[in-house]
Amino acid sequence: xxxxxxxxxxxxxxxxxxxxxxxxxxxxxxxxxxxxxxxxxxxxxxxxxxxxxxxxxxxxxxxxxxxxxxxxxxxxxxxxxxxxxxxxxxxxxxxxxxxxxxxxxxxxxxxxxxxxxxxxxxxxxxxxxxxxxxxxxxxxxxxxxxxxxxxxxxxxxxxxxxxxxxxxxxxxxxxxxxxx
Amino acid sequence: xxxxxxxxxxxxxxxxxxxxxxxxxxxxxxxxxxxxxxxxxxxxxxxxxxxxxxxxxxxxxxxxxxxxxxxxxxxxxxxxxxxxxxxxxxxxxxxxxxxxxxxxxxxxxxxxxxxxxxxxxxxxxxxxxxxxxxxxxxxxxxxxxxxxxxxxxxxxxxxxxxxxxxxxxxxxxxxxxxxxxxxxxxxxxxxxxxxxxxxxxxxxxxxxxxxxxxxxxxxxxxxxxxxxxxxxxxxxxxxxxxxxxxxxxxxxxxxxxxxxxxxxxxxxxxxxxxxxxxxxxxxxxxxxxxxxxxxxxxxxxxxxxxxxxxxxxxxxxxxxxxxxxxxxxxxxxxxxxxxxxxxxxxxxxxxxxxxxxxxxxxxxxxxxxxxxxxxxxxxxxxxxxxxxxxxxxxxxxxxxxxxxxxxxxxxxxxxxxxxxxxxxx
Numbered sequence: 001x002x003x004x005x006x007x008x009x010x011x012x013x014x015x016x017x018x019x020x021x022x023x024x025x026x027x028x029x030x031x032x033x034x035x036x037x038x039x040x041x042x043x044x045x046x047x048x049x050x051x052x053x054x055x056x057x058x059x060x061x062x063x064x065x066x067x068x069x070x071x072x073x074x075x076x077x078x079x080x081x082x083x084x085x086x087x088x089x090x091x092x093x094x095x096x097x098x099x100x101x102x103x104x105x106x107x108x109x110x111x112x113x114x115x116x117x118x119x120x121x122x123x124x125x126x127x128x129x130x131x132x133x134x135x136x137x138x139x140x141x142x143x144x145x146x147x148x149x150x151x152x153x154x155x156x157x158x159x160x161x162x163x164x165x166x167x168x169x170x171x172x173x174x175x176x177x178x179x180x
Numbered sequence: 181x182x183x184x185x186x187x188x189x190x191x192x193x194x195x196x197x198x199x200x201x202x203x204x205x206x207x208x209x210x211x212x213x214x215x216x217x218x219x220x221x222x223x224x225x226x227x228x229x230x231x232x233x234x235x236x237x238x239x240x241x242x243x244x245x246x247x248x249x250x251x252x253x254x255x256x257x258x259x260x261x262x263x264x265x266x267x268x269x270x271x272x273x274x275x276x277x278x279x280x281x282x283x284x285x286x287x288x289x290x291x292x293x294x295x296x297x298x299x300x301x302x303x304x305x306x307x308x309x310x311x312x313x314x315x316x317x318x319x320x321x322x323x324x325x326x327x328x329x330x331x332x333x334x335x336x337x338x339x340x341x342x343x344x345x346x347x348x349x350x351x352x353x354x355x356x357x358x359x360x361x362x363x364x365x366x367x368x369x370x371x372x373x374x375x376x377x378x379x380x381x382x383x384x385x386x387x388x389x390x391x392x393x394x395x396x397x398x399x400x401x402x403x404x405x406x407x408x409x410x411x412x413x414x415x416x417x418x419x420x421x422x423x424x425x426x427x428x429x430x431x432x433x434x435x436x437x438x439x440x441x442x443x444x445x446x447x448x449x450x451x452x453x454x455x456x457x458x459x460x461x462x463x464x465x466x467x468x469x470x471x472x473x474x475x476x477x478x479x480x481x482x483x484x485x486x487x488x489x490x491x492x493x494x495x496x497x498x499x500x501x502x503x504x505x506x507x508x509x510x511x512x513x514x515x516x517x518x519x520x521x522x523x524x525x526x527x528x529x530x531x532x533x534x535x536x537x538x539x540x541x542x543x544x545x546x547x548x549x550x551x552x553x554x555x556x557x558x559x560x561x562x563x564x565x566x567x568x569x570x571x572x573x574x575x576x577x578x579x580x581x582x583x584x585x586x587x588x589x590x591x592x593x594x595x596x597x598x599x600x601x602x603x604x605x
Contacts, residue, residue: 119466
């Protein structure tokens, strides 16, 4: 029992060390075995398996209804583009996810209600999507991970023609790769 | 077996539905003074076995709002282009103009339609033409005849032979369709499960630029109509939209968000030679060239609300063009360059306005409340637009003096995003 615990700690230490080393550290460390081995182990460092044939744990986080990351929509007031306070935790959670999953890519689709010119609405939806992208990158997501586009008034969530429908349609949706 | 029959049944039902889904036009207003014109049925025109030529010519002229076609009693013998005309007799039938003609069969099985146009008031012939046609060219020939009559009697070119593009949404299916200016002979250029917007005709009428969302974002395509070949013109990171052709067909103005915001860029229709035209922190979109190619009109909210501006197509300082109201978008310059049609928000209603660029007078042309996408006929006489009637998208047309109004409807689905094509030879 104790042996298993020690082995686990050793593996965790090795993993964290691997995570925290920058490329120059790695070069320096190569072939220099002066570090004190952890107590009681004489094994080689473990090899961590990356298995992309199975769904990754992160994907479940994105779809698990109990995870904030499963929420993808930000709604706006009429003629507004700012992210309301109630959506801050959502944007922060997605920024953290993008930060921690550098392979993850996101498409932000800005949307408007049906009133006015279709092309002008494409530009208004773009302003909403650009705002979400800016917030995500300020919170640490990489520019290359996020694309902001607009669907204008073309993809309403609600087909109605009153304020209750329009309020559903003034939104930005965040989609991860594989979802669009 | 039963399964196959059922499939056949559904296929037939679908064909029937597609056949019925044709634009029909209703005239809801007309010009004050309409020229009374007598169009005698062409001798032998029923032998072709399609809609009679003169029926199509009559409908074309009536639809323009400038003509009133006279009901004629059965005439025996029917006058033709070979008959000598009794002007007094036609004058007493209250005709200002008269069209007579005939259709003959050629040795190769095709037909020849011959006709003459007379000015009954001045008692003089105005011209005669013969067209050779196959059975499937009846409508095209009738539109040519109507164009001839229209031009001779009004002094301006007719648009009955031109075509229109528009988008039909039926369920979750979008179709970019091309039809004759009277809504007949509709053909689908593109069918998609994602939206299609902003079709724009190339000046030669052979290609359409448009925005398709089939890649889950707006991408600009250029599509050759005769062979269906399409190519991506603009698919940069971000949104790509609002294509507009320069009058020489060599440049496409587009709205891109690749450098942040929505800004206007110029490029070749093949996507090469990209250069940025506007530089503002605001929205700059919906570019349109003036007919002389010197100016680009566009929508911008740089002043706080969306208004129409213009700037030299070679770059330079934008000037504000619209001043009345807080929402003026979708600029379209008339073919003669003298007026600007656009959509204005007027007490919460979106309507078509016309600005005289010389004397700066603004006139509201419609009284509907959800107008979009105005489009001038190539002779500048009518403006085609999208509006909503009874919860459904329909096309409508209004004369540029506001007097004549037409409504074009399809039997099923929403119609939107009309674009009137250019004159073609």
